[in-house]
Amino acid sequence: MTTINPHQFFDLSREDPDSLTHFRSVLNDGQLFRYVEGDRESANTLIERHLAAYLHQEAAVAVANGTVGLRLALRAIGVEPGDRVLVSAYSFIACAMAIAAVGAVPVPLDMDTALTVDTAALESPGGPVAAVMIVHVQGHAVPVGRIRALCDQLGVPLIEDACQGLGARSSDGLAGQLADVAVTSFQQSKQIASGEGGLVAGSAEVVERVYRMADLGAVRHGGGLPDWDDERAIVGDNLRMTEMQAALVMDQADALEDTLARQRRHRVHLREAIGSDVPVLDSDMPEGDAGSHILFEALSESDAKDFCAALASRNVLARTVWKKTYLDYGLFRRNEPSGLFSDARPKKAIALAPRILSVPTSKYLTDSAVAAMAEAIVLNRHHLASER
Known part of the structure; x- marks a missing residue:
């Protein structure tokens, strides 16, 4: 019987060290915080620009992990306590938990097949709907064209959880492409892995809200200095991604x-x-x-x-x-x-x-x-x- 080293499934140590140029650059200059002092462009900024373009979205912001990204996305599109959010019933618990964490109610969307969503609850919602969250499963993209059209009819935003689906494509396009907000993850078992980390992509307006909520509510001016006196400052949280994580992500994004x-x-x-x-x-x-x-x-x-x-x-x-x-x-x-x-x-x-x-x-x-x-x-x- 042939034996397999279990680490062959997820083993970043197999990467060619010479390919980790961004990671080595961060190690060399010791700038581990996303607001880099000096000439090197922040790895966070690099992946935000790179993956926004890849996902066909206007802008993106790196955050601490995918679950945080979902929670911030919900807040950024205006979901409030008591709101009903339709979410794929067949999904990781973090999806419904993100909805509950903002005080909203996760309402399940059943499966049609093992890899598609039953749209009946969207066609006849049975109550007000604040948003819809569709989840791509284990590298398999859910076709979201019909769901996108139904969201447009209802006038509600669509969130695509592409945490497991980065790079996957259905007949309706790339996972995350048709969403108002797309969220991905860089946890260990993903196409791009840095242990933890995530990214939220969408319109410039939504991304700016997420950016501020994840950056202690600050308004950033030239040089990356925070300003909490600016009238646009809000009460936020510290949910940023580190430079080491971002650099590792950028090397793999390339x-x-x-x-x-x-x-x-x-x-x-x-x-x-x-x-x-x-x-x-x-x-x-x-x-x-x-x-x-x-x-x-x-x-x-x-x-x-x-x-x-x-x-x-x-x-x-x-x-x-x-x-x-x-x-x-x-x-x-x-x-x-x-x-x-x-x-x-x-x-x-x-x-x-x-x-x-x-x-x-x-x-x-x-x-x-x-x-x-x-x-x-x-x-x-x-x-x-x-x-x-």
């Missing part, structure tokens, strides 16, 4: 297309190796996926656990993406406004969540690792649903 190409190549080779008898969950445009993960549907929750355990015994990483919807965690059950979800529980998301499995196809994988992964998946295909 190589993002190469990262995506390598991930997509591994994913194609893995699919070829497992053959057509092993069903895979696909987006509407598989060739546009970021290639970071391949998804499967287990027959049952116990089959999902057995599949992951069997692959782990062969040093192959497989995980249930999200074991339950956010509203099935005790945290939300205890704090649910009475009866809010009783008539609109996301039945398909609740049923599917514990059965959707993910195997990463990181750019760091070797050909032999891909072959070993395929062998493990084929040997345990009896745990997988036969229909895509």
Whole structure:
């Protein structure tokens, strides 16, 4: 049996040290705060400009992490306590938590398929809606064209959580491209990783609000000096990204297309190796996926656990993406406004969540690792649903 080093899935140490030019520059001059003194342009500023252009947005601001980015985005577009925000039920708990953190109410959007959203709640909202948050899953872009059109009809802003979807493309375009506000993350398992860190992109007006909220409410003048006497200053928080994080992000942003190409190549080779008898969950445009993960549907929750355990015994990483919807965690059950979800529980998301499995196809994988992964998946295909 071929063995795999688990670190092949996410291992930044495999990067060529000579490629980390921005990171080495920060280390060399010792300027670790985003407001750099001297001639070097801030790495924070570089990634903001670079990723705003990449996401087809007017401006961007780096923040401490993706969850913070979602929370600040909600505040920046005017979401207030008591407002209802529609959010993908099949998503990481941080999405609904960001909504709750600003005092708003997360209202679940059910799944249509494993990688698309049921738009019924948007077509007939059943109450006022302040915003909509769509979540891209494990490098697979959700087509948001129809959702964008419905948001426009309702006159509400669309937030795209592209934390797991940077670089992914659906038939409607790049993840984050059609949003009023796009949020991404640089946490360990993302296409670009600095351990933590995030970015909010959108209009110049919205980004300026986020910038100020994340920078202790200050107005920054020439030289980056804060001014809290300026009438535009607000009560804010310290949610900035460090220069070391930003520099590491910028080095990887420069190589993002190469990262995506390598991930997509591994994913194609893995699919070829497992053959057509092993069903895979696909987006509407598989060739546009970021290639970071391949998804499967287990027959049952116990089959999902057995599949992951069997692959782990062969040093192959497989995980249930999200074991339950956010509203099935005790945290939300205890704090649910009475009866809010009783008539609109996301039945398909609740049923599917514990059965959707993910195997990463990181750019760091070797050909032999891909072959070993395929062998493990084929040997345990009896745990997988036969229909895509």
